[in-house]
Amino acid sequence: MTFFLIFLHVVVCILLIISVLLQSSKGGGLAGTFGGDSLGGAAFGGRSAATFLSRTSSVLAVMFMLLCITNSFITDQATEERSLIQEQAQENPVTSPAAALPGIPGAEQAAPATAPEPTSGENQDQ
Secondary structure (H helix, E strand, O other): OHHHHHHHHHHHHHHHHHHHHHOOOOOOHHHHHOOHHHHHHHHOOHHHHHHHHHHHHHHHHHHHHHHHHHHHHHHHHHHHHHHHHHHHHHHOOOOOOOOOOOOOOOOOOOOOOOOOOOOOOOOOOO
16 A cells, blocks of 8 residues: 555656646746647647646646645554554563464473583683
8 A cells, every 4th residue: 555655656746747847938848849839739729738737737736745645644654553563572572482382392492502611710721
């Protein structure tokens, strides 16, 4: 779910950037550079191309803001769940993986084998 929302957010962001860049400004914008004035006039009419791009930009901007808010809430909930799990793990620590499996034969907890430390009275130079 989170991956899908982030992917959708990126797609909306890219489409919003493209729609804003294609709009004509007083200087012509990128729409005039790529022949958007002549093609837009043929497909939509002179004024309706600008209206279509401005409406598209408005819709994409609203979608972008809603996706930002939605992603914020979902990320916040996931963070809260992770912190609750971490708190439970700290309250109930497991000493070893064998202790977590009480009904399995051979999973008894064995004491670690350690070598006895030399005492100060023994000759260590031998």
